[in-house]
Amino acid sequence: MDSTNQLLKPVTAKINDAGNLEIGGCDVVALAEKYETPLYVLDEQTIRGVCRDYKEAFKAYPKINMMFASKALCTMATSKLLFDEGFGFDVVSSGEIYTVYKAGIDMSSVLFNGNNKSFDELTLAVEFGVGRISVDNFFELSLLNEIASSRHKIVDILLRITPGIECHTHEYIQTGHLDSKFGFDLTQIDEAVELILNEYKNLKLHGLHAHIGSQIFETSVYGDEIEILVKEVARIDEKFGLKLDEINVGGGLGVKYTEDDCPPSVYAIADIIIKRLTSCIKKYNIDAPSLFIEPGRSIISTAGVTLYTVGSSKQVPKGKKYIAVDGGMADNPRPSMYRAKYIAQIANKKEVSSLNTVTIAGRFCESGDILIKDISLPEPEEGDILCVFNTGAYNYSMASNYNRVPKAAMVLVNNSQSDMIVKRETLEDLISHDVIPDRLKEK
Ligand code: LLP
DSSP states (O other): OOOGGGOSSOTTOEEOTTSOEEETTEEHHHHHHHHOSSEEEEEHHHHHHHHHHHHHHHTTSSSEEEEEEGGGOOOHHHHHHHHHTTOEEEEOSHHHHHHHHHTTOOGGGEEEOOSSOOHHHHHHHHHHTOSEEEEOSHHHHHHHHHHHHHTTOOEEEEEEEEOOOOOSSOGGGBOSSSSOSSSEEGGGHHHHHHHHHHTOTTEEEEEEEOOOBSSBOOSHHHHHHHHHHHHHHHHHHHHHOOOOOEEEOOOOBOOOSSTTOOOOOHHHHHHHHHHHHHHHHHHTTOOOOEEEEOOOHHHHTTTEEEEEEEEEEEEOTTSOEEEEESOOTTTOOHHHHHOOOOOEEETTSOOOSOEEEEEEEOSSSSTTOEEEEEEEEEOOOTTOEEEEESOSSSSGGGOOOGGGOOOOEEEEEETTEEEEEEOOOOHHHHHTTOOOOHHHHTO
16 A cells, blocks of 8 residues: 655645645645745645554554654644654654653653763653653663662663664665664673663663664565564573563655655555564564654655745856755755755746756855756746745754754645744844853953
């Protein structure tokens, strides 16, 4: 069965009677006018659709816990929406912890990840009663035990391990291969378990956690990952008599940014995970563990688009035609960081037969700030609204204020209604943390 992560555009995207692009029943040209650009737009129906795909696909394994990877997009409104759809949260900083807490999320459904969590962050997690902390290294084991014991608490943990699996994705978003900064190497697990059992009495180990990478198109890597996790669970039981009842396979399922991308469906991934888990449970003779998954991109990417207004253009003599928009690498750093590719459409123009090849340039002061190279579009003109698709994940969450440009606003659309869920930053916001020391003022 197909799932939403395999689509190029939000499920509700269509051309309306006015000839404009419409998403969630809202004319995006009108949205651009109302909220200004650049504007992140999220389609609620697409988000809820993919959440239901996940629930449906994994229902064959009843002990499933779905955690949304907040790093893909962390706002109070989206956290609330995803919690209502039955998701918990994988968080990686006090900022993400605080956001989900303020959104009213039950903190027992939150899992804290990260390779260098600070004393303050771990303290906040313990005080807020975060459900699980995935401990990444020896330093953190000791630090967390100290924090837990000073508060007379037992903290529930997983161990993040490096399974040694290479997946074919961009080097920067591979994480499960052996030479990785994340997690305990397989050869270090025993020492960690011994420390937990014998010294770190304020830590309770529930299971193992791994994450192999992001924007993954292969399904077999998940089977390999399960095999390693279950084998380790069985080995730990045999060696230490410790029964671990949770395994967390991380996230990573890819999405379709361009026609060339063919991500597997949520159903295909669930199928391989459940089948392999079921067979490994038998093979290694363990009790069926609770299964945690942490999808980020595949939940939120397709639902999001970014609207820009076309400004200047430049025809390089005998070269490219550059069309500049009012955003770029600060609202979407992925093309410049990962050479990520996107598709786009002029929202106020029907696709016509006479298309031109143009390059969409951002407005930031860097030659590398190119959003899309060589795309065929109806001749873009000043004032046109350009819609870039599949920007729901890792765009707003990685946005910056480069060139001191205020961050864009975000709206959630559904059934012809639009609601602002992140306000546009103002110039005052930009300087609100600046301080001029008195000794400079006196001059
Ligand atoms: N769990 C862990 C432990 C992770 O490190 C990640 C992503 C996820 C889950 C969610 O993975 P997803 O389902 O979203 O692939 N900034 C990069 C992506 C970095 C992903 C980091 N970890 C990008 O824009 O492509």
